[in-house]
Amino acid sequence: MDIIDLHCDVLFKMSDAEEPLDFKNAPQLQANLDRLKKGKVKVQVFAIFVDETVPQSRKYLEAIRQIELFQTQVLAPNPEMVHITDWHQLERLQDGEIGAILSLEGCDAIGADLFKLQAILDAGVKLVGLTWNNENAVAYGAQNDPNLGLKDFAKEVLALLNERDILIDVSHLNMQGFWDLLPIANHIIASHSNARALCDHPRNLTDEQAKALIEQGGHIHLVYYPGFIVDGDKSVTMDAFIQHFIHLADVVGVEHLGIGSDFDGIPYFVENLHNASQAQNLIGKLQEHFSEDEVKGIASNNFLSYVKKMQK
Template sequence: MIIDGHCDVLYQLWRNPDWSFDNQQELRVNYNRWMNNDVKVQCFAIFVPPHIPEDLQFHSALEMANIFYERILKPYPKIKMVTSRDDILQLKEDEKGAMLTLEGMHPVGNDITKLKTLLHLGVKAAGLTWNNANAVSDGIGEVRGAGLSEFGKQVVEVLNTYEVLTDVSHLSYRGFWDVMDTAEYPIASHSNSFSVCKHRRNLDNKQIKALISRDAFMGVTFVPEFLADTDQTSTKDILNHIEKIMTLGGEDIVGLGSDFDGTDGIVKGIEDYSKYNSFIQELEGRFSSDFVRKITHENFLKALPR
């Protein structure tokens, strides 16, 4: 079983309404590729690009939620919506699980009802920011670097109440520590190690150890610029990040968060979904079978609220 903590298929289908999820070659994650690999559960993020006018952002988020239901779930009986650990464990052998997530709180503005609406639609993991600032917090790309606002603290309390994962990927450094103080279910859905690759989106050793102390989840992502400071990246770079997190004591938190269809960059050896199984074989050649099970699915399952 493989669980992937992040992809941007909904965004791609939203911006390309004539595309089909079935076998669109431009999609790194599509139905045909999914049915032919061992990914059991894929998290599908709602990501509204920041250039969308503020008064249209929530509507755009609703459009992507509708795409999730109408173009991912409805046409394919073998894809089941999952919102809990039990849902995942009860999937039949030929079934796949789709989990709805949110990347950035900018679509909700400062309206808690909009957030609750998305949670009622099934969002089970919510990132507080993209790279820019919003009413909740600054993102990692905001020079000011502010942490959670009072509204942001209210948002995290709502996520706690609804037992939804609070995602720190893209969040400012100060915001990260505010989440550690307030969130009951913190994760980093798609982030790598800063000590391996010094990109602002990656987490430093102190942050990773904080996630470890909370028994959280950290999905290593396949974005080339987050993997290595080079023009050519490969699956070996992904393994290097996994190994670094492990050496920090993160054997029980590290997992996978590909960010397929959210970036143009290509990692040699795992260019799209069709290469996932061979990548897992590479993991099995480097790490113990017990650790590979943790990486591929057990650590994600453990992080889900009971």
């Protein structure tokens, strides 16, 4: 069953490696090309993520370097990788092709310079999160004070993202930032978050947030990281992960759920879900709890429906 995965950190891992990593088959990459194929991942979102330890003066250049890695190491040597710059391309992918989408995980790289964001969007970025876990010039992250809202610069950023029909990602935003963003974002999504009712972590969504996000036309993709599945655990069962799908399906409807693995950004794993080649293990477990059409929805069809509605 084909899968659309809304988050991986392949580009960061490639940029951070001491020796070059071959996207095709480097064993260090949990979401390398061979593993994506084996796991039937039909569309993969590649995040541009700049570590908070990088000096601000170098963050934009690091973001551009990851875009270059995407172009020269992910796309150029691998003709089966198709850069998705228009959502209509998803419907035209051929057998054997994998759609590759760029996202920006946090606006740290742009500082307070809107022209830098324009340049990053011009590279084909289709999804943007305002923050990672830390504060930047736009907003506050999940590890900051939950009572602090969006900053003034966010108005300019959101105006540009709305104008370009960019998906705006809330997965790393703090609580007040989420509520500030909700009524002014045209297209909203949580690319890799779970249910806070089952795991009380600020990176997860409360039931109230989940309902509000869906009422605003949004979508929720669940993440494989054990620390967002069971409090404090480094290794969890697939059954524990499935409980988050069941809970959120009860809260907002299974038709609003998808997958955002966070491969290459996580050091610990769900059992039998250690890399993209094992993605069908998750599909098999979902089939024990949901109908075939519902599982196809979670795997890919729900997101396809979401972007079709967005285009209308």
